[in-house]
Amino acid sequence: MIGERVGHFRIVSKLGEGGMGVVYRAHDELLDRDVAVKVVRKDRVPELAPHHDLLAEARASSSLAHPNICTIYEVGETEGEFYIVMELVEGQSLRELCAPAGVSPEAVLRFGLQIAAALARAHDRGIVHRDLKSANIVVTREGLAKVLDFGLARQMELGGSEETTRSVPTSPHSSSVGGTLSYLAPEVLRGEPADHRSDLWALGVVLYEMASGRLPFHGHTGFEITSAILREMPAPLGPPIPPGLWATIQRCLVKERAQRYQRAGEVQAALEAVQSAAILAHDLGAERSEPKTTILHSVKHVRLNRGDSLLLVGTIKGAFILRSNAQRTRWEVGGPYFHGHAVYALAYDDRGERQRIWASTQSYWGTNLRSSDDFGKSWTNPVEVPIRFPADTGTSLKNIWQIAQGRTDDPDTLYCGVEPAALFESRDAGQTWSLNRALFDHPHRARWLPSNGGLALHTILPDPADRQRMYVAISTGGVYRTNDGGQNWKATNRGVRVTFSPDKYPEFGQCVHKIAMHPAHPERLFLQNHWGIYRSDDFAESWTDIANGVPSDFGFAITVHPAHPNWVYTIPVESDEFRCSCDGRLRVYRTRNAGASWEGLSRGLPQKSAYETVLRDAMTTDAGEPTGIYFGTRSGQLFLSLDDGRTWQRIVEGFPSILCLRTAGVGEASGRVRAAAAPKAPASAAQRPAREGMPSKARGKRGGRA
Amino acid sequence: MIFQIPAALREYAGGRSSLEIEHAPAILNDVLTQLWETYPGLRDRIITEQGQVRTHINIFVGDENIRYLGGLAARVAADSIISIIPAVSGGCLEPLSGHAMPASVTNRKNQG
Numbered sequence: 001m002i003g004e005r006v007g008h009f010r011i012v013s014k015l016g017e018g019g020m021g022v023v024y025r026a027h028d029e030l031l032d033r034d035v036a037v038k039v040v041r042k043d044r045v046p047e048l049a050p051h052h053d054l055l056a057e058a059r060a061s062s063s064l065a066h067p068n069i070c071t072i073y074e075v076g077e078t079e080g081e082f083y084i085v086m087e088l089v090e091g092q093s094l095r096e097l098c099a100p101a102g103v104s105p106e107a108v109l110r111f112g113l114q115i116a117a118a119l120a121r122a123h124d125r126g127i128v129h130r131d132l133k134s135a136n137i138v139v140t141r142e143g144l145a146k147v148l149d150f151g152l153a154r155q156m157e158l159g160g161s162e163e164t165t166r167s168v169p170t171s172p173h174s175s176s177v178g179g180t181l182s183y184l185a186p187e188v189l190r191g192e193p194a195d196h197r198s199d200l201w202a203l204g205v206v207l208y209e210m211a212s213g214r215l216p217f218h219g220h221t222g223f224e225i226t227s228a229i230l231r232e233m234p235a236p237l238g239p240p241i242p243p244g245l246w247a248t249i250q251r252c253l254v255k256e257r258a259q260r261y262q263r264a265g266e267v268q269a270a271l272e273a274v275q276s277a278a279i280l281a282h283d284l285g286a287e288r289s290e291p292k293t294t295i296l297h298s299v300k301h302v303r304l305n306r307g308d309s310l311l312l313v314g315t316i317k318g319a320f321i322l323r324s325n326a327q328r329t330r331w332e333v334g335g336p337y338f339h340g341h342a343v344y345a346l347a348y349d350d351r352g353e354r355q356r357i358w359a360s361t362q363s364y365w366g367t368n369l370r371s372s373d374d375f376g377k378s379w380t381n382p383v384e385v386p387i388r389f390p391a392d393t394g395t396s397l398k399n400i401w402q403i404a405q406g407r408t409d410d411p412d413t414l415y416c417g418v419e420p421a422a423l424f425e426s427r428d429a430g431q432t433w434s435l436n437r438a439l440f441d442h443p444h445r446a447r448w449l450p451s452n453g454g455l456a457l458h459t460i461l462p463d464p465a466d467r468q469r470m471y472v473a474i475s476t477g478g479v480y481r482t483n484d485g486g487q488n489w490k491a492t493n494r495g496v497r498v499t500f501s502p503d504k505y506p507e508f509g510q511c512v513h514k515i516a517m518h519p520a521h522p523e524r525l526f527l528q529n530h531w532g533i534y535r536s537d538d539f540a541e542s543w544t545d546i547a548n549g550v551p552s553d554f555g556f557a558i559t560v561h562p563a564h565p566n567w568v569y570t571i572p573v574e575s576d577e578f579r580c581s582c583d584g585r586l587r588v589y590r591t592r593n594a595g596a597s598w599e600g601l602s603r604g605l606p607q608k609s610a611y612e613t614v615l616r617d618a619m620t621t622d623a624g625e626p627t628g629i630y631f632g633t634r635s636g637q638l639f640l641s642l643d644d645g646r647t648w649q650r651i652v653e654g655f656p657s658i659l660c661l662r663t664a665g666v667g668e669a670s671g672r673v674r675a676a677a678a679p680k681a682p683a684s685a686a687q688r689p690a691r692e693g694m695p696s697k698a699r700g701k702r703g704g705r706a
Numbered sequence: 707m708i709f710q711i712p713a714a715l716r717e718y719a720g721g722r723s724s725l726e727i728e729h730a731p732a733i734l735n736d737v738l739t740q741l742w743e744t745y746p747g748l749r750d751r752i753i754t755e756q757g758q759v760r761t762h763i764n765i766f767v768g769d770e771n772i773r774y775l776g777g778l779a780a781r782v783a784a785d786s787i788i789s790i791i792p793a794v795s796g797g798c799l800e801p802l803s804g805h806a807m808p809a810s811v812t813n814r815k816n817q818g
Contacts, residue, residue, distance in 0.1 A: 243785050244708040244726060270787075273710050273724035364762040364792040365714060365751035383718070383747040388755040396754035 001039070006083050007076060009037055025088060028073075035073060036089070040082040058084050060127055061150040068118035070138070070148045089146045094210065095134035102213035105240055109275045111137075112207050113268060114145040119203060120264035122150055123196040130194045132202035133183040134209050181222055182215045186230050186255045197257040200267060204252025208234060211241050216253060230255070244274035301377055302334035306667035309624055310375070312357060313632060314343030314617075317656035319359055321376045328628055328642060331651045337376055345617070347403035348664035349429075351411035357664070358430070360400030360416075367399050369416065371430060375666070387416055387424050387433045393440065395420055402617070404460035407467065417457035421448060421474045425486070439472070439480065439489045444508050448477035451511060458616060459512070463539075464519040471515060471525065471540060478510035479527070481540050492536075495543035499531050513556045514616045515540075518565035524594070526568050528558035528616075533570060535595050546595025551582040557619035561644065563627055566594040569645060571614040571631060580611035588631070590645050604648035605639065612637070617660035624665075632658030707782060709741065710789040711748075718747030734767065734788070735778040752790060762793040 001024065004011050009026040012034070016023045021040035028035050062072035074085040094111065097103055103111070115137060122129060129136075129150050136148045185201035188194045208216040216234030219225040234253060237246045248270040254260040261267050302323035304310075311322040311331070318336030337343075341361035349356045357372045359379070369387055372379045389395040399419040406413025412429040423436040448455055456475055463469035468485045471492075478493040491508035498510055511530035518524065527534040527543060533553050534543040547553035552572040561567035568591050573579045581587065586605040589598045606612075612633040619631040629641045636655035639648045707730040711719045719725055725745070730737045742749040753759050757778075765772045766789040772780045782788065 242726065244724065244787065247708065247785050247787050273708065274726075363714075364760065366754070366760060368750075381717075383750075385750045385755070391756065394756060396756045396758065 034088045036086050038084045066121040068114040070146045089138045091138045091140035094137040098209050108210040111145045113271045116264050116268040118147045129199045207249045302332050304666045308666040310664040312346045312662040314346045314660040315656035316342045319343040345403045346662045358403045362399050401456045401458040415460045417460050419454045419456035421455045421457040463522045465522045473512040473515050476511040478508040492540035514558045516558050516560045518560045521565045528555050549598045550589050556616040559619050567592050579613045584609050586610040586612045601645040618658045620661045622663035708787045719745050734780040764791050
């Protein structure tokens with residue numbers, strides 16, 4: 001046949017001969033490349049059932065383009081012969097490589113991964129090899145494992161898997177005993193059709209063979225081999241084979257196919273895991289409890305200039321940092337930070353020399369408190385979560401709902417309000433935290449009720465004029481006030497109504513959604529309740545209903561205009577059953593007389609089919625000139641007004657559900673209050689040197705900083 | 707014994723997708739304690755500060771969830787493969803946490 005042509009292939013030399021055909025090296029004269037041509041005499045192919053049509057199967061296999069699969073270029077028949085033209089793979093068969101003692105564990109993993117990848121690709125296309133064995137895998141000089149004869153060999157050599165039980169042990173092609181037979185899965189030997197899991201069995205045999213140089217099931221006769229496959233367990237493989245590899249091989253070689261790996265991808269994953277496994281040693285512990293810093297390379301960061309306005313946005317799936325100049329007309333979006341984590345709380349701390357963003361992150365993996373001193377380029381990622389309930393409480397942190405800073409003249413004090421309802425305090429700028437025991441051990445605590453998302457302390461308001469006074473709000477517990485720096489707490493809910501208990505005006509147990517205060521009037525507080533809007537003029541001692549003319553007094557967010565202590569903004573929703581803007585019209589309500597009357601503000605806001613919800617921390621203001629008022633919706637839209645609410649512009653749409661908003665300014669002197677979320681003493685005007693803009697590089701670890 | 711580390715936690719495990727423990731103790735909790743010693747960042751992501759496995763995290767010994775094997779007291783073998791896998795429910799955390807109360811029958815709409 002040498003020198004003859006098959007189609008446009010010129011046969012050059014004979015490469016080998018198998019039971020059913022001869023393989024030649026040939027030259028593709030059309031594409032000018034060397035190929036392999038396997039020629040099979042039709043009469044040597046035992047009666048193939050129609051659905052085992054060799055050519056159809058070969059054509060299907062030719063669709064498999066994968067670096068670890070020998071590509072089939074063409075199939076056809078000519079003068080009583082089938083021919084299959086395929087990629088010419090030159091190298092050594094894995095069978096040869098495995099003799100006599102196998103290959104190194106690293107090579108087992110390397111080749112095993114490649115073979116598993118090839119199977120994964122073929123199985124995804126519905127193609128089963130049916131005759132995977134070490135002799136069918138060639139390792140090229142480049143170290144690439146190539147699986148040959150996808151979808152072909154079993155048909156050609158065995159004439160259909162249904163015949164296996166009878167035909168193989170008595171096959172005239174006795175060379176296949178110990179060859180093909182040793183790789184057959186038990187179900188195939190029982191006469192059941194092979195499927196992709198039968199290939200995974202064969203992969204297990206190949207892995208075992210690579211690891212040890214031996215076949216897992218052997219015998220002198222076909223009967224002995226079959227018996228071993230059906231009944232015996234392979235001899236265990238010990239060191240230097242890693243236990244993980246042995247476990248993977250065992251799982252491939254489970255007799256019952258339903259108990260085996262079900263997908264080649266699973267074997268791949270298992271082998272990858274072993275490959276990257278490290279021996280746990282006790283001298284490895286380089287990282288301990290100091291915060292690890294995560295530098296984010298793949299996230300878009302905004303470029304900042306001094307004087308820029310920032311809007312920090314916490315969403316159900318991460319945080320964003322939006323940047324604009326002082327005009328705040330165009331916004332650039334950075335993030336998402338903490339991809340996939342819910343960010344319920346953000347804060348910007350510009351006290352002292354800092355420009356620090358705080359964020360709480362929550363996911364399946366728990367909650368953490370993180371901070372960035374470079375506007376999001378790098379974040380601390382404490383190895384040990386710094387906020388933790390003491391062992392005797394039997395309580396575990398579920399979420400951080402609020403991060404609040406202490407007074408301006410107390411620059412190292414921070415607070416966190418958490419779920420389950422508790423207050424944590426830090427006196428060292430967030431390095432260490434402790435539970436406020438007086439509130440945690442409050443006798444009312446046992447009667448606070450968890451609501452939908454749990455029992456949360458979500459609002460913290462230190463009195464800017466009195467170091468000892470502070471308010472917290474708990475859902476569902478109500479407002480609590482301390483007058484002695486947190487040593488004692490009093491429920492201060494007189495006049496605030498509840499709708500869900502027989503006693504409409506209990507001492508505590510209110511479902512307070514938010515309280516707000518203007519720093520110039522710390523005696524006056526505004527409260528958005530679960531039904532009801534209230535004001536107190538006596539440090540929360542008593543409350544008056546001020547829902548005079550709002551379409552619904554149900555809502556979440558409430559905020560005070562930074563320049564006008566009697567101007568308050570809220571965004572009503574229809575009811576607790578239907579927490580959407582009333583009548584499908586998104587309107588902000590404003591009072592300019594501390595609640596004596598309210599006016600709806602809707603210019604620029606959607607007024608048709610706008611069923612929006614604005615959550616309790618999703619409205620804020622900035623300290624720009626003019627004041628910016630911002631809110632974000634559960635549908636991921638962000639709105640801004642620069643004229644005290646008269647008109648609104650949408651600055652973002654399509655964010656994940658917005659949980660919280662905070663504003664910040666870049667590089668401002670501390671005389672101008674820029675972090676609108678934090679109450680500041682009105683008298684505080686200490687100037688500090690203006691800071692340069694952004695550091696050009698992300699910072700490293702912050703360890704030890706106070 | 708092999709610990710399979712999910713992608714989200716690899717930064718706490720030196721970037722590794724699995725960790726192998728030699729001469730591991732026979733009780734899962736003891737193995738975990740050993741694991742935390744070397745990779746302390748894994749601890750708070752997998753269990754709470756009170757030592758319970760986080761609600762949405764499942765630990766499997768082989769194919770079996772430890773909640774059917776006695777929890778952290780599950781017995782493990784030298785060739786066990788231990789997988790740490792988050793639950794499949796999709797990561798949606800109800801953002802209205804703290805708001806939901808029994809639906810009120812009193813709508814105080816427009817009340818003075």
